[in-house]
Amino acid sequence: MSKLYLQNIVDNISFENQLVKWQGFDLTQFSKENILFDFQKQGLQNALKGLWFYFKEKKKTKLLKHNIQICF
Secondary structure, eight states: OOOOHHHHHHHTSOHHHHOGGGOOSOOSBSSSSOBOOHHHHHHHHHHHHHHHHHHHHHHHHHHHHTTOOOOO
16 A cells, blocks of 8 residues: 555645645636546646645755745
8 A cells, every 4th residue: 555645745735725826827728629627627736736835845945954934
């Protein structure tokens, strides 16, 4: 049985509340002819949450190296 670490991380991130700057993407329509299914939209939201988490942690690590106090 495999452990789903990344899935647990993205499940705990609220897309609507914490990702305000990242919500400008149209997750409903892929092109003029193609509309995404709910599972595809959820996959894209999870990918955005994962990227947001990565860059948040990367920034936090970089700032901590220089002893800069941060709040998220």
